[in-house]
Amino acid sequence: MSITSLLAISLGAILTNNFIFAQFLGICPFLGVSKKIDTAVGMGAAVTFVMGLASAVCFGVNKILVAVNLEYMQTVAFILVIAALVQFVEMFLKKNVPTLYTALGVYLPLITTNCAVLGVALLNVQNNYNFIQSVVYGITGGLGFLLAIFLFAAVREQLEFADNPKAFDGFPIALVTAGLIALAFMGFSGLKVW
Amino acid sequence: MNILYAVILLGALALIFGLVLAIAAKVFEVEVDPRLPEIQAALAGANCGGCGYPGCAGCAEAILAGKAPVSACAPAGAEGAAKIAQIMGMEAPTGEKMVAHVLCNGGTNAVKNFEYRGVTDCLAATKVCGGDASACRYGCLGFGSCVAACKFDAIHIGENGVAVVDKEKCTDCGACREACPRKLIVEVPYSKKVVVNCSNKDKGPAVTKVCANSCIACGMCERTCKFDAIHVVNNVAVIDYSKCRNCTMCAKACPKNAIEPIPTAEEKEKFKAAQKAAAERKAAAAKAAAEKAAAEKAAAEAAKAE
Numbered sequence: 001m002s003i004t005s006l007l008a009i010s011l012g013a014i015l016t017n018n019f020i021f022a023q024f025l026g027i028c029p030f031l032g033v034s035k036k037i038d039t040a041v042g043m044g045a046a047v048t049f050v051m052g053l054a055s056a057v058c059f060g061v062n063k064i065l066v067a068v069n070l071e072y073m074q075t076v077a078f079i080l081v082i083a084a085l086v087q088f089v090e091m092f093l094k095k096n097v098p099t100l101y102t103a104l105g106v107y108l109p110l111i112t113t114n115c116a117v118l119g120v121a122l123l124n125v126q127n128n129y130n131f132i133q134s135v136v137y138g139i140t141g142g143l144g145f146l147l148a149i150f151l152f153a154a155v156r157e158q159l160e161f162a163d164n165p166k167a168f169d170g171f172p173i174a175l176v177t178a179g180l181i182a183l184a185f186m187g188f189s190g191l192k193v194w
Numbered sequence: 195m196n197i198l199y200a201v202i203l204l205g206a207l208a209l210i211f212g213l214v215l216a217i218a219a220k221v222f223e224v225e226v227d228p229r230l231p232e233i234q235a236a237l238a239g240a241n242c243g244g245c246g247y248p249g250c251a252g253c254a255e256a257i258l259a260g261k262a263p264v265s266a267c268a269p270a271g272a273e274g275a276a277k278i279a280q281i282m283g284m285e286a287p288t289g290e291k292m293v294a295h296v297l298c299n300g301g302t303n304a305v306k307n308f309e310y311r312g313v314t315d316c317l318a319a320t321k322v323c324g325g326d327a328s329a330c331r332y333g334c335l336g337f338g339s340c341v342a343a344c345k346f347d348a349i350h351i352g353e354n355g356v357a358v359v360d361k362e363k364c365t366d367c368g369a370c371r372e373a374c375p376r377k378l379i380v381e382v383p384y385s386k387k388v389v390v391n392c393s394n395k396d397k398g399p400a401v402t403k404v405c406a407n408s409c410i411a412c413g414m415c416e417r418t419c420k421f422d423a424i425h426v427v428n429n430v431a432v433i434d435y436s437k438c439r440n441c442t443m444c445a446k447a448c449p450k451n452a453i454e455p456i457p458t459a460e461e462k463e464k465f466k467a468a469q470k471a472a473a474e475r476k477a478a479a480a481k482a483a484a485e486k487a488a489a490e491k492a493a494a495e496a497a498k499a500e
Contacts, residue, residue, distance in 0.1 A: 061207065064203070068203060
């Protein structure tokens with residue numbers, strides 16, 4: 001393992017294989033909390049935190065599962081880990097950042113079922129990443145999510161004032177926009193550094 | 195055997211996470227005053243923001259901290275205030291129910307300088323050429339910023355293009371007062387029906403040019419009022435509601451129909467006739483008194499001469 005491999009993982013997670021725009025994971029909060037930049041960034045930060053922590057904890061849990069030949073329990077065990085982590089984050093935010101807690105509302109506990117978080121844990125196993133690689137993939141994956149939701153929220157704030165055809169107002173135009181940004185992100189797939 | 199392993203392992207994991215969370219719950223415990231949810235339940239729950247705090251939860255916290263009065267929530271009304279006062283262990287405040295009112299009845303009666311066709315929002319309209327679309331610089335623009343701000347469906351643009359408050363639905367939350375860029379919306383007591391529907395502070399002749407229904411500061415209402423409740427201040431009539439008795443005489447006296455309730459032509463005629471009769475009676479009485487005095491004087495002089 002070298003620095004370059006970590007860099008490659010980071011770039012892949014943020015740009016070429018962005019969780020939202022290339023792998024289409026975690027679309028629910030991406031559409032749900034992207035109406036305002038503030039809350040979108042808050043959500044992105046919370047997801048980044050959970051993804052990083054989940055990668056670290058799931059790495060350990062996976063080692064135990066492999067040791068006792070229970071790999072088939074991965075999904076269940078990972079969900080358990082993620083649910084506990086999200087609860088933890090929720091308590092932390094309620095105590096320390098109550099404004100963000102109320103702004104995120106129901107989407108905070110829904111990080112539990114954010115497939116990007118479960119996805120990162122399962123992809124770590126699939127790609128045979130070691131501990132550091134897993135954590136880096138988790139955090140940068142979260143940053144990719146943050147970037148995606150931030151860009152999308154910035155566009156959506158402008159869309160509020162756009163003179164759309166009536167039938168396109170609200171979610172339809174937001175979905176079209178998401179598709180267009182995803183297309184733009186496809187441009188990164190040509191990126192070859194190493 | 196395998197099943198047993200799986201159950202034990204996952205059970206153990208769950209137990210560990212559960213313990214961690216239990217400890218975290220203690221560490222990150224947020225103490226909540228038991229009165230807080232009670233107060234919040236007593237508020238209107240519309241999250242209208244009329245109290246000036248971010249939503250009902252913010253208002254409840256402010257009341258609890260003593261930063262806001264127990265009557266901070268206008269939509270909850272006197273009933274809600276009494277409930278909250280009870281929770282807080284205070285006396286319930288007594289106050290008259292207030293409602294919002296738009297101090298303008300110009301609208302289509304007002305002269306237009308040009309046709310404004312921009313964003314249909316009052317603030318936006320006031321930014322265009324200083325809001326000169328309507329020649330009256332004090333009047334309602336009628337683009338409905340207040341209508342959009344109202345959470346209770348209590349204010350609408352009326353027939354003549356002026357916003358009108360539905361007294362029954364209004365909760366006096368203050369959202370429309372905030373939204374109006376010309377600050378035309380004020381609080382008036384629910385029980386009072388007399389309102390001066392004009393805010394134009396220009397002098398009479400200038401006002402007459404821009405609007406047919408404006409207060410020209412002639413002072414007829416001031417002279418008519420028997421309770422000293424209406425006065426011309428800054429070229430516009432203002433009612434002192436602590437003195438007003440709802441007699442509506444000022445409305446009938448107003449030559450421009452600027453005071454609500456706007457009298458019918460018949461009522462106006464009747465009022466004029468009554469005024470005229472009263473004036474005649476007064477003149478006759480004065481004449482009689484003068485004659486009597488003169489007669490007495492003459493009698494006295496006659497007695498002196500003798």
